[in-house]
Amino acid sequence: MTTSRRIGVNGETFDIYEILICEHCLILLANGECSDPLEHDTPEACPSPSDKWPEAESITLGRLDHAEMCGDTCEGDCGDYGFSQSSCEGCGDPLHGNRAYAVAWVPA
Numbered sequence: 001m002t003t004s005r006r007i008g009v010n011g012e013t014f015d016i017y018e019i020l021i022c023e024h025c026l027i028l029l030a031n032g033e034c035s036d037p038l039e040h041d042t043p044e045a046c047p048s049p050s051d052k053w054p055e056a057e058s059i060t061l062g063r064l065d066h067a068e069m070c071g072d073t074c075e076g077d078c079g080d081y082g083f084s085q086s087s088c089e090g091c092g093d094p095l096h097g098n099r100a101y102a103v104a105w106v107p108a
């Protein structure tokens with residue numbers, strides 16, 4: 001259920017994709033390193049959203065339009081999607097589990 005849109009930021013045009021990522025990808029994006037450095041001790045062993053989104057200039061955490069979509073009801077936790085049975089859209093991990101929203105910024 002990837003949603004995409006084309007937007008302009010500071011004179012640059014991006015195709016932005018809202019994706020759902022697993023907890024491993026979330027930690028990787030948030031901390032810059034993996035939650036499992038023993039098993040994932042090489043880049044090949046550590047699947048990353050940037051492998052699946054090689055054209056993305058950056059991948060940011062959270063929803064596309066926090067202000068627009070949440071209104072007054074949001075307490076800033078809209079980045080949490082909850083339990084999903086779909087594969088992670090960041091690393092392709094097919095395990096079911098909690099997912100979080102992220103946005104991939106692909107230069108158009």
Ligand SMILES: [Zn+2]
Nearest residue numbers: 034040046047
């Ligand atoms: Zn890893």
Ligand SMILES: [Zn+2]
Nearest residue numbers: 066070074078
């Ligand atoms: Zn929100």
Ligand SMILES: [Zn+2]
Nearest residue numbers: 022025088091
């Ligand atoms: Zn993942």
